[in-house]
Amino acid sequence: MERYDVVVVGAGPAGSLAARAAAEGGARTLLLDHRVELGHPVQCGEFLPTALELSDLFDCPELIAEAYDVPSNTVLRATRTMTCVSPYGHRFRFPLSGYTVSRRAFDKALAIRAEGAGAALEYPVGVTEVHGNEVVCAGGRRVGASVVIGADGPLSTVARSVGFAPVRTMFRMITATVDGPLDDGIDIYFGRTAPHGYAWFFPRAYDANVGLGVARLPGGVSLDRLLDRFLERHRLGPGRERTRWWVPIGPPPDRLVYGPVALAGDAANLVMATNGGGIPTAMLSGWLAGRAAARHVRDGTPLGEYDDAWRAALFAPLDRAFRVLSFSDRAAGFDPLLALGMRYIGVAGLDAMMRLRWPPRLGRNS
Ligand SMILES: Cc1cc2nc3c(=O)[nH]c(=O)nc-3n(C[C@H](O)[C@H](O)[C@H](O)COP(=O)(O)OP(=O)(O)OC[C@H]3O[C@@H](n4cnc5c(N)ncnc54)[C@H](O)[C@@H]3O)c2cc1C
Incomplete structure (x- = not known):
């Protein structure tokens, strides 16, 4: 069976940032996506806040500086x-x-950065199941990994495989x-x-x-x-x-690490409830998951470090956003x-x- 240190499922913003962080951390990394063309069809409003605006919501300036780097050639309008x-x-x-960015260009640009850091990128390759350390692809191909990162969006196959069932x-x-x-x-x-x-x-x-x-x-x-x-x-x-x-949309989950599997982005339910924006949190959580995966492979640091890291950076604002939405939603039907x-x-x-x-x-x- 093929083996990698880290297999990332999904080359959206979460997966590409995860693969880049894992590869930069020295892990042999494989990034898989089932799309024929990354970023297409566009299923997005294509709006992103600036890093400064994001820092107003999330108190993690170093993480934002490292991970929230919007490729300038994908920007359509300030x-x-x-x-x-x-x-x-x-x-x-x-x-x-x-x-506003061209999401069609944006997803490709982030995946190319991951490749540039040394990750192997393959598409179209659909993942049908994950069993512990083994990723099963359409057609029966099996890939072993020390860590699997599920960044495969809201209908995540990886999340379903590990029994992740958030309130949402x-x-x-x-x-x-x-x-x-x-x-x-x-x-x-x-x-x-x-x-x-x-x-x-x-x-x-x-x-x-x-x-x-x-x-x-x-x-x-x-x-x-x-x-x-x-x-x-x-x-x-x-x-x-x-x-x-x-x-x-829901409250942030309790945990995102299940044995050798870590979840990020929409697969992990990390969307800002007040506006439905999920690209920034996908990028930040993907980066943290990839970094924790590389450390785990390199020196055995428990993968649970990712749970501590995303909670410290993202939990409180996501939780508050959900409560603000629940409060304002009382008037929304009338x-x-x-x-x-x-x-x-x-x-x-x-x-x-x-x-x-x-x-x-x-x-x-x-
Ligand atoms: C209509 C719409 C408008 C939106 N507007 C905005 C906006 O303006 N700003 C904003 O911040 N957010 C917006 N969002 C939310 C935002 O698009 C998501 O939060 C963001 O894309 C999450 O990134 P991700 O990497 O977690 O998942 P995704 O971007 O969904 O990427 C997941 C990737 O995994 C791949 N994949 C899925 N299943 C498999 C599988 N089984 N095997 C292999 N690959 C797989 C997919 O092909 C995809 O490339 C919008 C969402 C929608 C639907």
Whole structure:
């Protein structure tokens, strides 16, 4: 049987960062993905906060400096503001620095960096099961590893293989590309447009990423129909390249290490509940998992070091984000109440909520 020190399943942001950290740490690393083209089809809004904004949420500046390096040639536009739009069209605009990236280019660029660090990258190779230290691929190929990192997204085969069953709601997501609107702000829309979720316009270089995500579909209405209605309201056609996918939202899990297996990114349920953004946490958790795997291989440091590391860096803000979402979700099913709540807390409150500082009585990162 083939053997590697570390096998990483999934070459999304979590897997590529994990493979890079493991390879840089001296581990013989294999990175597998079942896609024919990495990063495609795009199932993403393609928005990322700057490292500075991320540091405002996660108190781990060294980790962010090491792992959160957005390839500049994948950036489509720098954005400066976020506007929250109430169910009745009131707009609340506040500063938020970020970028939109071409996810199609972004995933490839991160995988190429992992290869550059010495990881072997193979695709399309689907993984069907993991038994302890053994990874089983489609067609029966078996690969042995001292550590297996499951970075295979929200429907993770690796997570299922080790019995990881977190509390979560799978949000249904749909996205497309449309012409315009183009400015340097991202817009998110609340209310019946996307019940218990939100819809967005994120400007790219010459067009816009549009989409929405919902916790559950209102009776008889499909995800496509919700998007059609949203686009019709903005006098836009159906858009191009529609894709549908999932985002797992729930409290952060207790642990992510199961014997020789470690989970990262969406496979580990590490998504910011307040906005559904999971790329930054995928990159940070992937990096920590890869680094812990390399140490484990090199000098026998227990793999459980990864659980300590991701908890220290990510747990408190993710936990708080979930509680902020649970709090604000009480108004989400009833547009008049939601509109009233948004006017009541105003632009400062919405800004603070996105930064996990509101409501104060939930405690900052407590
Ligand atoms: C519509 C939509 C919009 C979003 N918008 C944003 C946004 O604007 N900003 C943001 O930060 N987050 C956004 N997210 C969330 C974000 O896309 C994810 O959190 C992020 O991609 C997680 O990265 P990951 O590496 O953990 O998983 P993924 O990016 O899902 O990567 C997993 C990889 O594993 C591979 N894989 C899966 N199963 C197997 C298998 N069995 N064998 C081999 N390979 C496998 C897949 O092909 C994939 O390449 C959005 C999600 C959706 C669905």
